Amino acid sequence: MTAPDPTVQAMIEGRRADTERRRQRVLTALAQAAKDGSDVSVAAIARRASVDRTFLYRHRDLLGQVHAQAAEPPTVPGGRGPAVSRASLQADLLAADARTARLAAQVRRLEARLSVVLGEQVWRESGIGGPEDTEQFKARITTLEQQVIDLELKLQERDDDLAAARAANRELMAQFNRHAD
DSSP: OOOOOHHHHHHHHHHHHHHHHHHHHHHHHHHHHHHHHHHHHHHHHHHHHTHHHHHHOOOOHHHHHHHHHHSSOOOOTOEEEEEEEEHHHHHHHHHHHHHHHHHHHHHHHHHHHHHHHHHHHHHHHOOSSOOOEEEEEEHHHHHHHHHHHHHHHHHHHHHHHHHHHHHHHHHHHHHHHHHHO
């Protein structure tokens, strides 16, 4: 084996020293975040340690420490116990969003219902409303619509019968023409 080139060896040592300095900055950032109760996430720790997020993803042990610390409930500055966790705040936010969506849907339904009721009231009170026997007209319309449907069905049946008769007629004419030859 040959001895490594001193220039290459110096570059390798410099790279190792740089990596170790970055690791120390990340560990210091984690400790500081735990101390002051600030946000613990990959982006926040990388920003605080002045390293790229990919550095944390390449060093799984550091990434594991970040995730473990992020999962722990943060402490209130001054050491007075755990503060509200990020997960509980997110759960509360999701529940509030769901409630807001339900209430918004209920408001839309109530507004639509109110609009219909007020519209009918204004229609009646204005004197331009339809005749009082609109229900009879609606019933008559329904009856006529049903009659139209029945007549369309009968027409379809007759069209089918006519098509069948024409096919039979063509068949008979073809047979007749074959026997006539």
